[in-house]
Amino acid sequence: MSTLGFIEYDKASPEVRAVYDDIMATRKIDKVTNFWKALAHDPVRLKRTWEDTKEIMGAGALDPLVKELIYVAVSVSNQCDYCIAAHSAAARKKGMTEAMFNEMMAVVGLANQNNRLVAGHQVEVDEQFKAIG
Amino acid sequence: MSTLGFIEYDKASPEVRAVYDDIMATRKIDKVTNFWKALAHDPVRLKRTWEDTKEIMGAGALDPLVKELIYVAVSVSNQCDYCIAAHSAAARKKGMTEAMFNEMMAVVGLANQNNRLVAGHQVEVDEQFKAIG
Amino acid sequence: MSTLGFIEYDKASPEVRAVYDDIMATRKIDKVTNFWKALAHDPVRLKRTWEDTKEIMGAGALDPLVKELIYVAVSVSNQCDYCIAAHSAAARKKGMTEAMFNEMMAVVGLANQNNRLVAGHQVEVDEQFKAIG
Amino acid sequence: MSTLGFIEYDKASPEVRAVYDDIMATRKIDKVTNFWKALAHDPVRLKRTWEDTKEIMGAGALDPLVKELIYVAVSVSNQCDYCIAAHSAAARKKGMTEAMFNEMMAVVGLANQNNRLVAGHQVEVDEQFKAIG
Amino acid sequence: MSTLGFIEYDKASPEVRAVYDDIMATRKIDKVTNFWKALAHDPVRLKRTWEDTKEIMGAGALDPLVKELIYVAVSVSNQCDYCIAAHSAAARKKGMTEAMFNEMMAVVGLANQNNRLVAGHQVEVDEQFKAIG
Amino acid sequence: MSTLGFIEYDKASPEVRAVYDDIMATRKIDKVTNFWKALAHDPVRLKRTWEDTKEIMGAGALDPLVKELIYVAVSVSNQCDYCIAAHSAAARKKGMTEAMFNEMMAVVGLANQNNRLVAGHQVEVDEQFKAIG
Numbered sequence: 167m168s169t170l171g172f173i174e175y176d177k178a179s180p181e182v183r184a185v186y187d188d189i190m191a192t193r194k195i196d197k198v199t200n201f202w203k204a205l206a207h208d209p210v211r212l213k214r215t216w217e218d219t220k221e222i223m224g225a226g227a228l229d230p231l232v233k234e235l236i237y238v239a240v241s242v243s244n245q246c247d248y249c250i251a252a253h254s255a256a257a258r259k260k261g262m263t264e265a266m267f268n269e270m271m272a273v274v275g276l277a278n279q280n281n282r283l284v285a286g287h288q289v290e291v292d293e294q295f296k297a298i299g
Numbered sequence: 300m301s302t303l304g305f306i307e308y309d310k311a312s313p314e315v316r317a318v319y320d321d322i323m324a325t326r327k328i329d330k331v332t333n334f335w336k337a338l339a340h341d342p343v344r345l346k347r348t349w350e351d352t353k354e355i356m357g358a359g360a361l362d363p364l365v366k367e368l369i370y371v372a373v374s375v376s377n378q379c380d381y382c383i384a385a386h387s388a389a390a391r392k393k394g395m396t397e398a399m400f401n402e403m404m405a406v407v408g409l410a411n412q413n414n415r416l417v418a419g420h421q422v423e424v425d426e427q428f429k430a431i432g
Numbered sequence: 433m434s435t436l437g438f439i440e441y442d443k444a445s446p447e448v449r450a451v452y453d454d455i456m457a458t459r460k461i462d463k464v465t466n467f468w469k470a471l472a473h474d475p476v477r478l479k480r481t482w483e484d485t486k487e488i489m490g491a492g493a494l495d496p497l498v499k500e501l502i503y504v505a506v507s508v509s510n511q512c513d514y515c516i517a518a519h520s521a522a523a524r525k526k527g528m529t530e531a532m533f534n535e536m537m538a539v540v541g542l543a544n545q546n547n548r549l550v551a552g553h554q555v556e557v558d559e560q561f562k563a564i565g
Numbered sequence: 566m567s568t569l570g571f572i573e574y575d576k577a578s579p580e581v582r583a584v585y586d587d588i589m590a591t592r593k594i595d596k597v598t599n600f601w602k603a604l605a606h607d608p609v610r611l612k613r614t615w616e617d618t619k620e621i622m623g624a625g626a627l628d629p630l631v632k633e634l635i636y637v638a639v640s641v642s643n644q645c646d647y648c649i650a651a652h653s654a655a656a657r658k659k660g661m662t663e664a665m666f667n668e669m670m671a672v673v674g675l676a677n678q679n680n681r682l683v684a685g686h687q688v689e690v691d692e693q694f695k696a697i698g
Numbered sequence: 699m700s701t702l703g704f705i706e707y708d709k710a711s712p713e714v715r716a717v718y719d720d721i722m723a724t725r726k727i728d729k730v731t732n733f734w735k736a737l738a739h740d741p742v743r744l745k746r747t748w749e750d751t752k753e754i755m756g757a758g759a760l761d762p763l764v765k766e767l768i769y770v771a772v773s774v775s776n777q778c779d780y781c782i783a784a785h786s787a788a789a790r791k792k793g794m795t796e797a798m799f800n801e802m803m804a805v806v807g808l809a810n811q812n813n814r815l816v817a818g819h820q821v822e823v824d825e826q827f828k829a830i831g
Numbered sequence: 832m833s834t835l836g837f838i839e840y841d842k843a844s845p846e847v848r849a850v851y852d853d854i855m856a857t858r859k860i861d862k863v864t865n866f867w868k869a870l871a872h873d874p875v876r877l878k879r880t881w882e883d884t885k886e887i888m889g890a891g892a893l894d895p896l897v898k899e900l901i902y903v904a905v906s907v908s909n910q911c912d913y914c915i916a917a918h919s920a921a922a923r924k925k926g927m928t929e930a931m932f933n934e935m936m937a938v939v940g941l942a943n944q945n946n947r948l949v950a951g952h953q954v955e956v957d958e959q960f961k962a963i964g
Binding site for chain 4: 435436465466467470471481484485488489492493494498499501502503505506507509510512513514515517518521529531532534535536538539540542543544545546547549550551552553554555556557558560561562
């Protein structure tokens with residue numbers, strides 16, 4: 167059970183329901199996931215988190231599928247089981263194939279390895295990379 | 300200075316030079332970056348790390364630019380300054396615009412935030428996400 | 433089951449029991465929690481960890497409730513389920529309300545996000561913050 | 566230099582200036598810090614991040630000083646140098662003494678240690694902590 | 699259930715079976731563990747990950763037991779439950795006693811604490827440690 | 832400069848000097864490193880941290896060199912530059928060769944990679960590893 171339990175739709179206040187309705191309409195699903203029902207204990211935070219998420223994960227210079235892959239990659243790197251499950255499902259819905267998942271995983275593994283090789287050797291940034299800005 | 304210093308091309312053994320040559324040819328650059336010169340103290344590891352990197356970051360089901368974006372995203376999440384500098388440059392070379400960079404950053408920030416909201420609320424995985432496999 | 437199992441009170445050596453007794457007396461509880469029963473396989477470490485914890489978490493310049501909030505915040509950031517459960521309970525006992533929990537969570541989420549925005553942009557420390565010390 | 570450089574006030578667009586003005590007015594400072602000038606490359610993200618920050622860090626069930634302490638604690642745990650410098654300064658402005666800083670640090674160190682002791686021993690959550698919700 | 703499920707030996711392709719056979723022969727076990735059966739969805743990655751692991755974890759300047767202890771220490775620090783369980787078992791097979799495990803855990807806890815004390819105080823590297831290379 | 836600056840020996844209180852003297856005698860060095868001089872702002876914490884460190888890093892079931900290698904491995908994994916520099920030096924003093932350092936680094940890189948492969952695939956613990964305790 168989640169720390170504070172979940173706020174189900176039929177027990178929710180009108181302001182929480184309004185967010186739930188927008189989540190379901192935007193994502194074309196018929197019930198909100200546990201994440202939002204846990205956040206709903208603080209309606210202001212629920213609204214802010216949903217609006218940020220909607221804005222950030224929507225189409226832009228990057229394709230929504232690429233954004234989901236990045237989201238999953240960070241969640242794998244941070245080892246957040248819930249986020250991996252929920253956003254892998256979202257990525258599949260947007261077209262992620264098994265081959266794409268496996269390649270994304272290989273990059274995440276490699277970056278985590280190389281990040282530490284750099285740290286352990288205390289590698290200095292190359293001159294040509296300092297000139298940015 | 301890196302912990303063990305760098306192995307420069309003209310001081311390198313033939314097996315290290317062979318890896319350096321392949322790095323420069325593959326990446327179309329005329330000198331290898333500090334990361335590889337730090338790893339070269341252990342030629343077996345240098346070769347293994349380069350061959351893994353070459354294989355993983357090459358074209359496949361995911362576009363090389365998408366792979367670079369994922370690599371940068373993980374490095375930002377892990378706060379590896381060298382990796383952020385080097386792979387942001389690589390991503391720009393492959394077509395990353397400033398808008399793409401900013402959107403990638405927003406997703407990384409959001410995922411890092413939401414990963415912790417999930418943890419703090421101990422949100423359980425929704426039933427529909429457990430059926431995978 | 434914990435990796436090495438738990439040392440229960442009635443199976444414990446006198447030195448372990450002495451620590452258990454102090455934990456129960458200090459915290460006004462009638463049985464020690466699993467964390468301590470797992471550490472008791474190494475009685476010296478058990479004693480050291482308990483004495484450090486007692487000293488650090490006690491009243492001082494910061495209120496014990498504030499210390500618990502900080503402890504929970506770090507545990508949420510590190511995604512340690514056991515620590516979140518145990519120290520959220522301790523914080524509630526010391527007066528943490530649901531509103532406080534939710535606000536603490538929002539700060540943890542924000543800091544995790546902004547820590548990465550800083551890293552990705554490689555933001556330099558402002559001059560006025562360098563003058564400290 | 567920050568990855569994309571900084572957007573200074575006199576080069577900023579009206580929408581970016583509006584955010585800068587609100588930051589300076591809210592914080593009673595006469596120039597914005599580097600963090601905001603780096604984010605300003607993406608004015609929508611700048612506005613969203615500032616409004617979230619302002620809302621989350623303001624007075625509520627928790628005192629603004631306690632919120633700053635939590636923010637610093639997470640940033641120390643994540644080892645974000647910029648965030649530690651900037652938010653330690655903010656905390657001092659709100660009343661953090663040296664003794665408070667040192668006690669906060671001790672809690673952060675302890676939690677980071679104990680989070681791993683729990684992980685290594687794979688300690689299960691006590692029954693009494695599961696009943697929450 | 700693992701995200702993509704497991705590839706069992708009798709359903710595996712010849713190239714996957716060849717890796718499985720080498721894992722079982724090298725480790726003197728009669729069935730491969732879940733980790734490898736999850737990676738087998740991508741046979742190239744399976745082979746690469748196994749060959750890297752075999753090479754890295756074998757005898758060299760460091761004893762295989764010391765390597766397992768380091769592997770467990772990193773996995774504890776990263777809080778990877780599966781890795782802690784699997785590599786603690788491997789370490790025990792190579793001679794890790796309960797006392798060794800407890801001492802390794804104490805070092806991991808201490809390093810995690812001190813890493814943050816350093817970060818919070820922004821301690822500069824001593825001159826004598828800069829001269830390396 | 833460290834956040835609060837350093838407490839030098841000639842400015843230190845008798846209780847701080849007593850700790851400094853013990854550090855120098857134990858480690859056979861003629862001046863304490865910056866880490867301790869930063870902690871000395873809180874003499875109680877200085878004493879506790881030093882005594883814990885002395886006890887944990889001393890000879891036991893594990894060799895002091897193995898303990899230093901584990902300490903460095905965790906610090907590399909957490910990317911703490913100061914700790915990597917200081918404890919690599921300590922490890923070298925205790926006999927760490929360049930080959931040992933490189934092998935330790937390879938294990939740290941591998942574990943960081945595999946920890947994420949496990950997370951991304953949500954690999955369940957094998958039955959034989961659950962029977963421990």
